[in-house]
Structures are given as structure tokens and as C-alpha cells.
Amino acid sequence: MKNLNFNDIELKYKAQKIKIVAFDVDGVMTDGSLTFLEDGREIKTFNAHDGHGVVMLNKAGFKTAIITARDNGTVAHRAKVLDITRLFMGQKNKLKALNELCEEFNVKYDEIAYMGDDYPDYCVIERVGLSCAPNDAIDDIKNSASCVSNYGGGKGAVREFCDFILKSNGISYFDIVKNNETVKQ
Numbered sequence: 001m002k003n004l005n006f007n008d009i010e011l012k013y014k015a016q017k018i019k020i021v022a023f024d025v026d027g028v029m030t031d032g033s034l035t036f037l038e039d040g041r042e043i044k045t046f047n048a049h050d051g052h053g054v055v056m057l058n059k060a061g062f063k064t065a066i067i068t069a070r071d072n073g074t075v076a077h078r079a080k081v082l083d084i085t086r087l088f089m090g091q092k093n094k095l096k097a098l099n100e101l102c103e104e105f106n107v108k109y110d111e112i113a114y115m116g117d118d119y120p121d122y123c124v125i126e127r128v129g130l131s132c133a134p135n136d137a138i139d140d141i142k143n144s145a146s147c148v149s150n151y152g153g154g155k156g157a158v159r160e161f162c163d164f165i166l167k168s169n170g171i172s173y174f175d176i177v178k179n180n181e182t183v184k185q
Contacts, residue, residue: 004132004164005145009146016167020101021057022065024094024159025075027136029066031154034090037085044074047154051143052160054082055125058168059176063105067097069120082085095123117141117153132161133152 003081005011011017028034033041057064063085068075071090079087086104088097101112110129114121117137125131125144133145135158142148149157166172 001142001145002147004160005165006164008147011164012168013131014110014146015113015165017111017129018062018113018169020063020065020105021113021162021165022053022067022098022101022128023054023063024070024116024118024121025078025112026064026139026173027072027153028047028079028115029154029158031152032117036106037170040076042072044072044078045154046078047156049156050154050158050162051078051082053159054084056173056176057162058083058085060169060171062165065101067091067094067114067124069094074154080160092115093123094120095127098124098127113161113165115149116145132163147152152156 014029018174023029030044054064065086066079067088067137068086069091075089086101091097099155109127112128113130114128115132116125118141121141122144125141130144133142133148135149135155136152151157151160
């Protein structure tokens with residue numbers, strides 16, 4: 001298990017190859033809590049700082065994706081707000097979605113970064129070029145990932161991963177927003 005370190009040369013080299021950054025949702029973009037209303041509708045809480053990191057990846061020219069096993073309107077709305085390039089919901093086999101990304105954008109596994117936290121993410125984490133797990137992910141995922149964030153799911157892990165990829169590619173937030181663009185979170 002290797003903690004995400006902004007000075008790690010090996011991780012920076014992997015990050016420099018990345019063209020697509022994909023994320024799981026529950027336990028990665030959220031803290032993993034599932035809240036249901038009486039009528040069965042689901043509520044999720046997302047971190048604005050994490051969202052800003054994803055938006056900055058988009059503005060820097062990276063493609064972004066969500067690959068989640070759940071099928072939820074809240075996730076679809078969040079993906080739209082963040083301008084996620086490709087949304088895969090209801091993915092019981094996340095490898096199928098990974099292969100679709102490769103085909104659609106003509107990339108190889110080593111050009112994709114992924115953040116996941118639990119067993120359904122394992123098939124993706126073991127194949128992509130750069131993988132990261134929140135620090136509260138299950139141990140098997142943390143041990144299989146390229147690195148482990150210093151933060152938990154829904155509590156800054158996504159932002160740290162985004163920041164690492166941007167900085168490893170020599171891209172600063174100032175470069176992205178220097179034209180005073182309004183940034184959605």
C-alpha cells in the first residue's frame with residue numbers, strides 16, 4: 001500500500017500518460033452513505049472540492065467518466081453538473097465499461113486513471129495505468145491500487161487525485177482559470 005505522494009516519480013510518470021480519469025461513486029465521490037426517503041428515492045451528498053477537481057480535469061482537456069454499479073438519478077444529475085464526459089450507470093461488470101472507454105476514445109488501459117473503493121472496482125483497478133483508492137477503501141483495494149489517497153471517500157480523495165494528475169502534467173489551477181471563467185462544482 002503506497003500513499004499518494006506528489007513527489008513520487010513513478011506515480012508522476014504514470015499520471016503523465018493519462019488521457020481519461022474515471023471514478024466510482026459510492027465510497028469515492030461520496031462517503032458511501034446511502035440515504036433513502038420514504039418513497040424510495042435515494043439522496044447522496046457530494047463534496048464541492050472534489051467536484052471542483054473533476055471540473056478542472058475537464059477544463060484541462062482530460063476526458064472524465066463515472067463507472068457505477070448503481071442506477072440513480074442523483075448520479076446522473078451530478079455527472080451533468082460536472083460535465084462528465086461519459087457516464088456508465090448500472091454497471092455490474094465495470095470491465096465492460098472500461099473496454100467501452102478504450103474503444104470509444106481509442107486509448108489503452110495505461111492511459112486511464114481510476115479511483116475505486118470496493119470489490120466491484122477490482123477488475124478496473126488491476127488493469128488501468130494509474131489507480132487510487134480513498135484511505136477508507138477496503139484493504140484488498142488499497143493493496144491493489146497504485147496509490148492510496150490521504151483522504152476518505154467524499155472527503156477530499158477525489159480532489160487530491162485530480163490535483164495529483166494535473167500537477168504531474170505541469171498544469172496549475174491558475175493556468176486553467178486565468179481567464180476568470182466561472183467554474184461549476
